[in-house]
Amino acid sequence: MRMLNLTVNGRVHDVPVDDNELLLDVLRTKVGCTSVREGCGVGACGACTVLVDGRSVSSCLALAVRHDGAEIVTADGLPGDDAVVEAFVECGAMQCGYCIPGFVLMTHELLAENPQPDAEQIAAHLEGNICRCGTYPEICAAVTSAAARGARL
């Protein structure tokens, strides 16, 4: 057990963790971010996506101890008027909703690198995330809409 220093959504947390604990479990059970979810446990579905220092990470594959001092953003910590969130809501880009926070964070990562992505670039960036309800058309529309709004974290 060692103390881990994490900044999650702008708030500092010092949490005791075991060496083999996953970032996913630490965020869910010790920080309280239940928007971060396990879907596959092998980094193949994207439901556990978080932004670590601005980069998307599958938290189900990430050992927590390797992220001491990291700045982490989860979907539930996005600002109240976040443009990506607004775009997803307005485009109806959710059905069961379980996977959507992962898509929202991937969209933030994409738009930070490429503020005006085309359809191919959107698909290339989101192809690792699975929405089993098949909400992809609405999700792609939401990304385009967020880009038009000038989404910035």
Add this chain to the structure above:
Amino acid sequence: MTETALREGGEEPAVGARWQRAAARGKVRGTTKYVADLPVPPCAQVAVYRSTRPHARILAVDVTQAAALPGVQAVVTGQDLFALLGERLLTGPAFADQPALAYDRVRYVGEPVAAVLARDLATARAAVDLIAVEYEDLEPVYDVETALKGEFFVHDVLRPSSVFGDLSHLRGKRDTNVCYEYNLRTGDVDAVPTDGVTTVSGEFWSPPVAHVPIELPCTTAWVEDDRLEILTTTQTPSYVRQAVADLLDLPLNKVRVRTSVLGGSFGSKMYDRLEPLAAALAWSQQTAVRLVATREEAFLLTTRHGAGVTSSMSADADGNIVAATADVAYDTGAFADVGPRITAKSGMVAAGPYRVENAWIRSRCIYTNKPSAGPFRGFGVPQVTWSHESLVDELARELGEDPAEFRRRHLLREGDEAPMGTVMHSADFVGCLDAVTDEIGWTTPYEKGEGRWRRGRGVAVGMKAVLTPTIANAVIQLNQDGSATLMISTVDMGQGSDTIMPQIVAEVLHLDEGSVRVVAADTDTTPYDTITAGSRSTYHTGNAVRAAAEKMRDKLVDLAAQRLGVAASDCKVTSGGVMSTTAQETVSISDLMHGHFGARGTTLTAEANFTTSWQPYDHETGRSRQVTEHWFAGAVAVEILVDTMTGRVKVEQLAVAGDVGRAINPTLVEQQLTGAAIMGIGHALFDELVFDQGQIVNGTLLDYQLPSVRDVPAKLTAHVIESAHRTGPFGAKGVGETGILAIAPAIANAVRDAVGVRITRLPLSPERVLEAMTEAGVS
């Protein structure tokens, strides 16, 4: 799509409006709580020892080392539970054939044999590795062909569980692997003259596939006072309460089953999943337990039935379809689950949505030593649609007719009697077919191409009956401030019931968007509902909700009449409250209730039941005048490209249509149609559970492929057809499954069009397409 007229006074109607999905923002931000996110008491974490043998007698289970591991609270075996519960340990929606833990025999690789309760999951899993089981192998039955030989049996004796009305005719059986057989005999296929008759036939195969909702199954159970509380990912809370009460011999009011919105399900979170085991462990150990399936375990909990269909379709010299036959075999794995229902409901439509005078169908549900198959979006119907929509297409081609036009000529119309004897109503197959063929420009010429990529078009039509008979209930609590709380046991899994049920209440009571909240299913407070499945909720629960809202409207009218001293017939509910024409006065709900009760914060309740009835099908002929309450009708048209170098199929355009009677919320209907289409593209092109000696070999998301954003056609459109149902709430019916029924055959028919090969085995993987082209000499 019909546009709904504004009501009197310019008020927007609620039914037919594109209300935003309930909890939209919470779902996007991730603040919506799913079952695993909700608070529960401190729990023992449970890991499960699973059988390593497909079929074996359990000789001994040694848990000594596991129990001695520090941090382990208990190790429970099937024998322990059997000693406590006897045959009650066996549960299931059709036959009581599923033990929460295997106690005498294991029937598939992965069947639970023992459970470890520990302080944390890592300890529980470490202890599982210390359990040693001694087996005596029995002859395994890996496939339906072996099962039908009847040399070895997966179960020696079958006992009906007698839970559901449509399965009340099941009887005990022994020494057979066929747990159910449905036969349809209409006309006489053998008496059809062969002169000038064209017959096409085939052997069709749909492999088992996995549901893979991204939310993993999670069940927590604990004892509070002398009651059992269960918080679980289920789409059948009322069933789970009954199953657990039976298991533990408790009165229904001592079992509380709660759920939350689900992170998808598609049929996977139904009936007996983790719940019987969690309940048995919590009750026997008098402690709190938490079971969460890993993704690999979730693959073992349930699958879609692999199904083989040997079938034929014949037309006479005038091009009339004169006969259809189908011999259908559903591989249900180690447990029947709801396979008997699937077998009957799919068998009865295996001749397709066509006017066919002579039909012979046999549909059987067959045990094998594999993980259990259960309901999956479509309830077995996609597997028979794969057969009849391939056959009818081939028949049209044999006759030199256009496949869409040939279907159009033979499709069942309003008032026609379907092959199983039920008269059609509110099933506009032709309207659906017209919509999708118009959308893709079916009649406009196109170049198939001669180079590497070949273009093709295909259509297919789907037909499914809703589960009948079933039961739904609704309780509305109207609050003094004019907001309402709706208590139903329908579970929102993404289909949108938490959005459309409030729209129905709001339509009747003239309430605003956002003013009606649905209580998450909780058997302590929300009333019985058969299942949230089979696309039945909009019609059934919707009717109960509408009736409850109408009773509430009558109560409000009576209160207003009393208060204003006018006749009830003079009062009506409007958006501003209850209005009296005589008194020229409108009283708001808030004032009306405050005045009546003399207090703020009071409530009025109204409740209603909606139960459907049927005429059970005849057991010799499979026919019934009313086999179902209503029909689902859908159609799909696609334009695809086939890569002749690799065999890869790329869906360029897909149009999907469904007759929903009336769209309560068109946006959500369209999402159900396109979402089902995307899932169906996976089933058509790559989705497949692969087994080796009864063991799943691709049961992880590294190996199991699911549709991604890359698989969405460049053009994907949903078409809402509305032929109002005479007893639907505002004419409405469900839609969750309609879109998926005909996707695979539409794509296969387009492959046939593009490169001239008829493929009868799913999925249409590049290897399979290439192999078929090579065999046919297509370059």
